[in-house]
Amino acid sequence: MDSDAAFTYNGGKVAPGERQNLRYGISETYLGDPVRIPVTIVNGERDGPTVFLSAAAHGDELNGIEVVREVAFEWDLDDLAGTIVCLPVLNVQGFLTQQRYLPIYDRDLNRSFPGDPSSTSAKRMAHAIFRNFIAPCDLGIDFHTSTRGRTNMLHVRADTEDDAVSRLAFAFGASVVVDGAGSDGTLRGEATRAGVPTITVEMGQAHRFERRLIDDALDGVESVFAEYGLQPGPVRWPGWRTVVTEKTWIRADAGGIVDMHYDRGSLVHEGERICTITDPFKADGVPVEAPFTGVLIGLLENPVVYPGNPICHLAELDAETARIVDRRQTDR
Ligand SMILES: [Zn+2]
Numbered sequence: 370m371d372s373d374a375a376f377t378y379n380g381g382k383v384a385p386g387e388r389q390n391l392r393y394g395i396s397e398t399y400l401g402d403p404v405r406i407p408v409t410i411v412n413g414e415r416d417g418p419t420v421f422l423s424a425a426a427h428g429d430e431l432n433g434i435e436v437v438r439e440v441a442f443e444w445d446l447d448d449l450a451g452t453i454v455c456l457p458v459l460n461v462q463g464f465l466t467q468q469r470y471l472p473i474y475d476r477d478l479n480r481s482f483p484g485d486p487s488s489t490s491a492k493r494m495a496h497a498i499f500r501n502f503i504a505p506c507d508l509g510i511d512f513h514t515s516t517r518g519r520t521n522m523l524h525v526r527a528d529t530e531d532d533a534v535s536r537l538a539f540a541f542g543a544s545v546v547v548d549g550a551g552s553d554g555t556l557r558g559e560a561t562r563a564g565v566p567t568i569t570v571e572m573g574q575a576h577r578f579e580r581r582l583i584d585d586a587l588d589g590v591e592s593v594f595a596e597y598g599l600q601p602g603p604v605r606w607p608g609w610r611t612v613v614t615e616k617t618w619i620r621a622d623a624g625g626i627v628d629m630h631y632d633r634g635s636l637v638h639e640g641e642r643i644c645t646i647t648d649p650f651k652a653d654g655v656p657v658e659a660p661f662t663g664v665l666i667g668l669l670e671n672p673v674v675y676p677g678n679p680i681c682h683l684a685e686l687d688a689e690t691a692r693i694v695d696r697r698q699t700d701r
Pocket residue numbers: 426427430513514
């Protein structure tokens with residue numbers, strides 16, 4: 370969109386040089402009250418791209434909310450070249466009840482995009498969000514965390530086969546990019562297919578504000594703004610980078626209490642013991658070893674497993690990258 374023009378949505382417009390905080394109605398409750406999502410639109414005086422920043426499509430994933438709020442309210446945006454559309458809480462009912470899904474029939478809002486105005490309640494809400502605040506954008510970042518009980522190292526998910534998406538993914542400057550087209554109905558997948566290149570940023574765990582990750586994500590947004598000319602600044606290089614094509618969740622082969630030996634983001638070498646599955650009597654336990662050298666991008670937080678439960682998501686590293694990561698982690 371040419372942001373010489375105002376940003377318009379159904380029922381409103383934000384002219385260049387203006388900022389608007391609104392609560393936009395996307396549905397109605399059992400009591401007939403409006404369900405309204407908070408939206409902040411900042412239209413810079415100068416021309417530039419329109420970018421959306423969204424969070425809490427899963428209602429209990431909080432880290433991204435703080436990232437979006439700080440960009441909207443703590444950054445100096447006086448010289449912004451372009452427009453930002455800040456959507457800190459997409460799934461209002463899930464947020465109110467602190468759960469992942471919409472409480473109405475447990476629907477996943479992040480499988481309901483681009484939505485449909487005459488379909489289910491979830492798809493109607495998704496449609497109202499998508500048509501007004503996603504489709505008019507040039508690119509977007511959707512923030513998530515791991516599912517409850519697990520945690521993620523900060524990483525980007527993106528379809529790197531798509532040049533426009535890959536430019537955005539690399540501009541964010543995370544070390545790990547997990548490659549893949551977003552599933553049907555996800556905000557990332559559907560926005561990208563609708564011509565709005567979008568990445569997902571995964572960071573930390575549900576139900577928390579994790580300061581170090583929030584700061585890291587803010588650096589990523591700053592770097593994206595620099596890449597697309599919204600604000601001056603360097604595009605960051607994270608020191609090392611790997612594009613992961615295969616998702617390898619290592620699963621428990623025994624039930625028990627998990628004694629984890631590494632933190633998220635750690636490098637583990639092939640054959641090293643990632644964790645030990647123990648019993649209540651602290652007997653020998655079942656070791657879980659790394660099948661290859663890689664970095665732990667996802668990890669169990671709630672330390673109990675049935676056989677078959679995921680323990681960690683290990684991303685394979687080539688020998689050269691592993692050497693760089695090794696050196697950086699020993700230097701810390
Ligand atoms: Zn999520």
